[in-house]
Amino acid sequence: MGIDFREIAQFLHRAETEKRAVERITARYPELTVEDAYRIQEELAAIKQAQGHRVIARKMGLTSKAKMKQMNVEEPIHGLLFDYMVIEDGGVLVYDELIHPRVEAEIAFVLGEDLEGPAVTGAQVLKATQYVLPAIEFVDSRYENFRFTLADVVADNTSSSRFVLGSKLTSPEGLDLDLIGVTLHINGEIKGLGAGAAVLGHPANSVAMLANMLARKGERLRAGEVVLTGGITEAIVVEPGDVVTAKLDQLGDVSVVVK
């Protein structure tokens, strides 16, 4: 008998709603492929949508060379961000709603035009982009100790949990997004830093890759979509009481309080 993708999606959904870390699914199903994992991610999305949640953004993950090397993978991954995951700039992350959150600083894109793969380039992305803005992402793997294979993390909707978008919208025209400096502060102390180039050489390449990956299943990115392009800093553990701020050169700041 084949693997029951729906049952695995329900298992991961329960782990998220019950805030309980679980054993990675590939311990049970070592034969699970990344393709299977995207099918599980789709089932998980269907469960959330059936409960009334809406997809409001997409994300790319594992977009830095360091993270790809660490995971021994050659390709980043993509996931979906839902309405219940958004926190307003300056708002509150309720720690008890999550399992063991970690924070990343990112650049988000808002598209002004559709993008359809399979051969979208970073230059085309920049032409199609209306705005870029600073973003914070909290990843919260549903797996014990953040230990997983590529298939596990894809099935787990790429550890998506909460995200914050900055309030300043900037046209990408004339900006070198690869050279944008980023610092991630916790309680006023710099805990991570980097530049836009940490994301596949240029964050626009991340959006291009997403459009090209979606083309494999006959999907495209649409005008108005928001895409978080991937962590520029490493993911840092947060605790209740932390004030988290990401500062992005020319793009502005975005912050959130952990309670």
Ligand code: 0L1
């Ligand atoms: O957003 C990301 O780059 C993370 C993807 C999943 C890996 C993790 O949970 O750290």
Ligand code: MG
């Ligand atoms: Mg991320």
